[in-house]
Amino acid sequence: MIVYSPNMLKTFEKCSKMYFFKYVKNLSMPVNDEIFETGKNIHAMASYYLNRENIDRFEDALSEKENSLWQNLKNNEYFSYECLKTEYNLTVKIDEYYFGGRLDALVKSDNDYIILDYKTGSAPKDAVYDYQTMVYLLAVSELFSTCNVIFVYIDLKNKKNTEINLSESLKQEYKTRLKTIADKISKENYSASKDNCKLCEYGKICYDKILD
Numbered sequence: 463m464i465v466y467s468p469n470m471l472k473t474f475e476k477c478s479k480m481y482f483f484k485y486v487k488n489l490s491m492p493v494n495d496e497i498f499e500t501g502k503n504i505h506a507m508a509s510y511y512l513n514r515e516n517i518d519r520f521e522d523a524l525s526e527k528e529n530s531l532w533q534n535l536k537n538n539e540y541f542s543y544e545c546l547k548t549e550y551n552l553t554v555k556i557d558e559y560y561f562g563g564r565l566d567a568l569v570k571s572d573n574d575y576i577i578l579d580y581k582t583g584s585a586p587k588d589a590v591y592d593y594q595t596m597v598y599l600l601a602v603s604e605l606f607s608t609c610n611v612i613f614v615y616i617d618l619k620n621k622k623n624t625e626i627n628l629s630e631s632l633k634q635e636y637k638t639r640l641k642t643i644a645d646k647i648s649k650e651n652y653s654a655s656k657d658n659c660k661l662c663e664y665g666k667i668c669y670d671k672i673l674d
């Protein structure tokens with residue numbers, strides 16, 4: 463059974479051949495270690511903190527840049543809300559397809575379930591229709607049988623929150639969009655779209671790469 467993650471859907475939208483390399487052939491290419499490590503450390507700190515563990519020693523081990531991002535997150539208004547889950551895996555079924563991922567944290571305020579997503583890099587440009595927004599909002603809505611769900615991107619560099627409130631109409635639209643892309647993936651012959659070749663991590667092994 464395939465569970466489509468937001469990253470799988472985003473990759474397919476960029477180039478279906480990229481999707482083929484990454485998720486059909488499972489080829490991993492080297493990543494930028496510094497960005498990856500910073501994100502990993504901040505997410506770990508957040509999870510310990512929300513689960514009320516003693517983080518004093520971990521805070522001392524952070525680099526100056528990491529500590530600045532971490533302080534921004536710790537002082538974010540949503541971090542004072544009741545925490546229900548951290549690093550939580552969830553899935554949602556739409557027609558015959560499954561979608562899922564791991565949310566950073568789920569907090570609650572009165573009747574609202576609030577999904578938190580920490581961004582050490584940039585937040586999505588079109589946050590309302592980002593696949594992560596759609597999948598997680600639908601999954602939490604199904605889990606608690608409510609439409610009172612909010613997704614919050616926390617941009618740690620710019621100290622900015624972007625909130626998306628789920629509604630019945632948005633829910634229907636999200637289901638249609640997710641089903642549409644899953645239909646495409648299931649029928650795809652992995653042709654190259656070539657719009658993202660310049661930044662593609664598979665450029666060295668892809669015969670379809672557009673040369674400059």
Ligand code: SF4
Nearest residue numbers: 477480654659662668
């Ligand atoms: S190099 Fe271009 S065509 Fe090949 S996988 Fe990457 S984006 Fe797609």
